[in-house]
Amino acid sequence: MKLQSWDELKKYRDDTKDETSLLSDDSKTTILAVGEATCGIAAGAKEVADALQAEIEKQKLSNVKIIATGCYGCCYAEPMVEVRQPGKDSVYYGYVTPDIAKDIVSKHVANNEILQGNVLNMEVLIP
Amino acid sequence: MMVDITINNVETSVPDGTTILEAAKSLGVHIPTLCHLDLHDIKMVNRVGTCRVCMVEVDGRRNLLPSCSTTVSPGMKVYTNTKRAVSARRQIVELLLSNHPKECLSCERNQNCELQALAAELGIREIHFKGPRLKTEKDSSSYSIVKNFEKCVLCRRCETMCNEIQTVGVYSPVHRGFDTVMGTAFDRKMLDTNCTFCGQCVSVCPTAALTETDDTSKVWDAINDPDKIVIAQTAPAIRVALGEPFGLPVGTRVTGKMVSALRKIGFDKVMDTDFAADLTIMEEASELIHRIRHGGRLPILTSCCPAWVKFIEHQFPTLLDIPSTCKSPHEMFGAIAKTYLADKLGVAADKIVVVSIMPCLAKKFEAKRDELSGKTSGSDVDYVVSTRELARMIREAGINFVNLQDEDFDDVMGESTGASVIFGTTGGVIEAAVRTAAAWLDKDNPNPEIDFTQLRGLEGVREAEVEIAGMKLNIAIAHGLGNARNLLTQIRDGNVKYHAIEIMACPSGCVGGGGQPYHGNNIETLKKRAAAIYKEDEAKTVRRSHENLQIKKLYDEFLGEPYGEKAHELLHTHFSARDIL
């Protein structure tokens, strides 16, 4: 499909909005974004993403989507996983291992229980 | 538009686009250079700015600027000799010297080296930066050119000459950083490249990184061998350049001194390639007329230039039926010397050693070509030495060249006409051919034209229409292989119709050959040599090749008809396609 005008571009944006990884407040999806730039991949991001996927399947969670995103800039803390939920501040996890990834799904996503020891943006922990 | 600038506080006004270096020169301000080279008339301008010797200070500019490649801008205030500029220049030269084999005493370019001269000019007394030099292997594989890039300063003149002017593209820098060196494709030996051995790279090399293959010791050996009859033959362009290494003014004709010097060196006979040039015209003019009359392939291309022959073999293998099948004059000389002359002298052919004194390095390779040997005895020509090598031999023999008395060439193959002399410059071969063709075709005209000045000049490609006995001949002339390429491309694509074409590989023809004394980066040198060639022509009483009495005798006594059977056997050759790389 070739867009023929600026209006068509705008319409296309509205039409595809819900399929993107950018959440609106009324969205139902939880997005698990894994930093998969070269730095993240080198630190083990692919294994982390695989572990997230396996745990989602194990827990039979729906409405959870994993995306590969670019570099978060915090190379020291790679691999990183961001939990993006509608209406909430993102939670960024650093130094994620496949085991921690499993916990992110089973505890944070499934039970809303933030893994306090692995959070990078500590301000989300302040009520 | 004129631009006002000041150089060392002197105001001047120069045309827009002028470089600082040119502007300085116009004020009489000297700025030392190394990589820079401007042979404007043949379009050879090396303005790569690699050496960084010509740096000058310009008000308001953070860095020093290379004067050779920076054009002036309005209000520019240039200082050429500030402490900063001078000390930077010195350090640059010290750096070059720190990476240079300091064997000046035994170097081919001793006392004739631009780097040496520059170091002297800047008064370098100590090299403050010491470190290992870059080691490279010397390549003496070719019969013509020796590559010793340990002495290379990466001025890139050879590259500009070979790639842009000659469009052959043998050289390109390879590797990086300190290891950077001029290399050939796939690091091939020179003999295995598509090099035409024109030697123009040698002509412009400021150091001894590129030199001729030295054959003088072999010649000395032959001269000192009592069993051998050693015959020297001298190309037309030698006699207008050989005076230069001995301090005579550029353009001095030294034919008589040259003959005398060769005898003093010990050659048994001193004869003239000019004689063979007349012979070439006999054959080539006959071939042209033959092709015109019998509907042969036109245009006919001259084939006296071996670099040009190798060029067409590599670059235009589909056009190999166009060049004249004539051997080049010195090869004809060799073939006749080892048959006719041997008989006359009453010696066996294998006792005769033919040494060609040539302005050319490609002739050295040519002499080794398989198809140019075997019909007589060994090679038609045994050794080729360049003008520069001959000058060395004269010095080595302790001959006071300047004060020599003029002497004449030996008989049998020593007589020549004005037509043969002009072989030495661009347009000369074709003019010589036209002189004879005009006389032959216009039999009723008691006074056929001699000076076809429309064929002369330094323009890269020239075209002229010559009318002979009602027949219009379209003639083209190219010198420099880039110009030749343009012309050949046109011919291949069928865009042009000519009867005859002269091509010389070296810009300006043989006077600017790769074996000539270094022209000092001065195009005037080449022009003066060419002017001397035409003076030599005018001074001759006989100026048409077919009127050479010794030539007539050669045909009567030995060859029979021009372009006949015997002539074919001894004086003609063939070409073979070669790889483009």
Added chain:
Amino acid sequence: MTRQIRIALRNCGVIDPENINDYIATGGYDALAKAIFSMSQDDVIDTMKKSGLRGRGGAGFPTGIKWETARKAKSDKKYVLCNADEGDPGAFMDRSVLEGDPHCVLEAMAICGYAIGASEGIIYVRAEYPLAVKRLQIAIDQAKELGLFGENILGSGFSFDIRLYFGAGAFVCGEETSLMNSVQGGRGEPRLKPPFPANVGLWDKPTNINNVETYANVTQIVRNGWEWYRQFGTEKSAGTKVFALAGKVNNVGLVEVPMGTTLREIIYDIGGGIQHHKKFKSAQTGGPSGGCIPAEHLDTPIDYESLIALGSMMGSGGMIVMDEDDCMVGIAKFYLTFTAEESCGKCTPCRIGNMRLLEILTRITEGDGTEDDLKKLESLGQTIKDTALCGLGQSSPNPILSTLHYFYDEYMAHVDEKRCPSGTCTKLVGYKILPEKCTGCTVCARNCPVNCISGERKKTHVIDQKRCIKCGVCFSKCPFKAIIRG
């Protein structure tokens, strides 16, 4: 992530770079549409000029003026080039942008194409960035499919195409004229300037060339206006700059801060300070072309001019933090080794000069240097700076000149006392066991790779200095701090 303002990196770590819809959802390609439908070519250039954006590749040339020159150049064909040949050791901001947000570069190139009148864009990207290459190609394909590139974009009549060209890893190809030679299939060697690429560039046609990070700022400037962009940064250096923070700092990574932020803020507030609570010694900015900035200048607000005044430069934004354990002579030698190896070899000062500088530095770090060598470093360094052909050569002595300037004492210690104060120049280091502290535990002897430590159990051990290779293993293994270095 406090104090950071993300403009170039705004989508990195936010969107899925392999899904164009993500990019479009953030307002992507609106800037291009805005430019072609509601702005004239001159409007775009005017906006770029007023924004104050300067080239992020190192030299900081005003982007708007570059575009304007290319716009004014008359030609049947013009090119938009993107320099994605990021080569400074320790710099990876361009890679991150390409991997995390490829569309923002593509969109900016199209905007540039519209502004200068070009219809072809080429991204010169390192083949060593396979992920960036892959994501760029996906992005180009997806955008083409939607008609955002190619003929008649969005029905506007403006056509623009982009393709990739892979660099083979020569550092010098990050220099714009070498890059163009490389695209043309030639040797990566700088050309003489002038003429500048905006007039005589790729295939001798007018060419605008900017680096990745520069383009990454463009879409936001066009969308939000130059006034918006001007609120960030300083008077002369507008906007933000991405730094690749590396070395002895706690939070290694990419940071994007407004121009004018101080080194102290970047290193301590964002970078989390120096590892292991050691003392900050110096920050190296600008990669091999830059210099080392000492502690006394930690509070200098960073912009193009201030860094040059400190003897360094912005470069592409690498920032390597060094602590007391780093030898500044060794650091200078490290960078010189890099430039000497990566020099294209075209001009004398860079080809031979840098090698001679390196040899002198090597002498110094091996204890064979003299005070005269320091003078030579200074004078030859200045000559190379003055005379080299391209920017890379002209800036190659900076690591030496700046460390000579700020850390002369350290050089003197090397040449005068044959001592390396930070103990990293192995040839100048010796290890000694203090008898009063040695307990004879044998740990050092057991760990010594050349078995040159002897001594009976529970008795003082001794190092055979003749056989010692100065690896420092004993020093780090001794549980009683009985081994000293000096």
